[in-house]
Amino acid sequence: MSFPMQRMRRLxxxxxxxxxxxxTRLSAQSLVYPLFVCPGWKVKDEIQSMPGNYRWSVDSLxxxxxxxxxxxxxxxxxxxxxxSKDEVGSGAYEAGGIVQRAVRAIKKELxxxxxxxxxxxxEYTSHxxxxxxxxxxxxxxxxxxxxxxxxxTQVEAGADIVAxxxxxxxxxxxxxxxxxxxxxxxxxxLAYSAKYASAFYGPFREAADSAPKFGDRKAYQMxxxxxxxxxxxxxxxxEEGADIIMVKPxxxxxxxxxxxxxxxxxxxxAYQVSGEFAQIEAAAxxxxxxxxxxxxxxxxxIRRAGADIILTYYAKEMAxxxx
Ligand code: PBG
Numbered sequence: 001m002s003f004p005m006q007r008m009r010r011l012x013x014x015x016x017x018x019x020x021x022x023x024t025r026l027s028a029q030s031l032v033y034p035l036f037v038c039p040g041w042k043v044k045d046e047i048q049s050m051p052g053n054y055r056w057s058v059d060s061l062x063x064x065x066x067x068x069x070x071x072x073x074x075x076x077x078x079x080x081x082x083x084s085k086d087e088v089g090s091g092a093y094e095a096g097g098i099v100q101r102a103v104r105a106i107k108k109e110l111x112x113x114x115x116x117x118x119x120x121x122x123e124y125t126s127h128x129x130x131x132x133x134x135x136x137x138x139x140x141x142x143x144x145x146x147x148x149x150x151x152x153t154q155v156e157a158g159a160d161i162v163a164x165x166x167x168x169x170x171x172x173x174x175x176x177x178x179x180x181x182x183x184x185x186x187x188x189x190l191a192y193s194a195k196y197a198s199a200f201y202g203p204f205r206e207a208a209d210s211a212p213k214f215g216d217r218k219a220y221q222m223x224x225x226x227x228x229x230x231x232x233x234x235x236x237x238x239e240e241g242a243d244i245i246m247v248k249p250x251x252x253x254x255x256x257x258x259x260x261x262x263x264x265x266x267x268x269x270a271y272q273v274s275g276e277f278a279q280i281e282a283a284a285x286x287x288x289x290x291x292x293x294x295x296x297x298x299x300x301x302i303r304r305a306g307a308d309i310i311l312t313y314y315a316k317e318m319a320x321x322x323x
Pocket of ligand 1: 118119120121122123165166200201202203204205272273274275
């Protein structure tokens with residue numbers, strides 16, 4: 001049966017019809033709000049390339065979390081900007097580290113807000129790499145215990161989920177082992193499984209002052225050209241104990257999200273990263289695109305491709321609109 005019996009436009013005639021047959025629906029429940037925490041008191045320091053996003057001191061961060069949670073944001077993911085950085089990223093795994101302090105403060109005031117902690121050394125190392133440097137290279141195996149310690153101190157502080165984003169081999173298994181040995185068998189791991197070496201992290205690196213001081217991240221993050229490799233990365237993380245997997249960035253990698261959705265049964269997250277956010281903001285400021293419609297369209301596309309969970313700098317704004 002085809003035209004004129006079949007007319008696709010029949011179900012597009014009114015807003016009511018379109019809404020009835022809508023296949024993908026966004027809701028605040030699946031959004032995670034990324035936040036940056038820094039030392040100080042009453043700090044709310046805007047990130048230049050990420051308008052509307054700030055470096056918050058712990059006290060202001062708690063207020064921002066209250067406001068986001070009040071609007072329906074179910075979860076936040078925290079990134080730390082430490083007082084000082086060193087060769088081995090000590091600030092990431094100190095019990096009194098900036099993120100650990102932030103988690104304690106948030107959980108005390110908002111026990112129901114899910115707190116996810118990014119596990120990585122790059123914000124804490126003086127050289128800006130995600131691991132320990134040996135002979136000019138990021139040493140995989142020497143980095144694993146530090147990542148495990150980072151995750152453990154975050155969970156001890158009250159984190160609900162830990163999210164390794166470093167792309168070292170074997171880190172999910174190593175973190176699982178560390179948490180289990182300490183009795184945290186019930187704490188989930190969200191693995192940044194397919195994380196690409198992307199130009200879209202630019203604004204984040206300004207925010208966290210975490211750009212590598214030499215070289216780049218291509219020896220550990222994935223080549224944007226590769227799709228099959230992403231599926232291998234995910235399979236390994238699931239085997240090592242990842243409870244949730246992630247593809248990052250989101251919009252340039254919708255094919256990877258769609259494939260991951262089909263091949264794996266675990267919950268799937270996607271990260272609409274800082275550069276995706278900045279592109280929309282910049283074009284909207286120039287009046288070249290409709291900001292609201294672009295935000296909705298990109299988030300809908302990420303959901304349509306198969307992501308259950310979306311990490312997005314628009315989480316708070318969208319929660320207030322979507323409910
Ligand atoms: C690593 C990390 C990065 C992002 C999240 N975790 C930066 C990087 O890999 O360089 C980027 C997120 C974004 O761009 O919004 N700790």
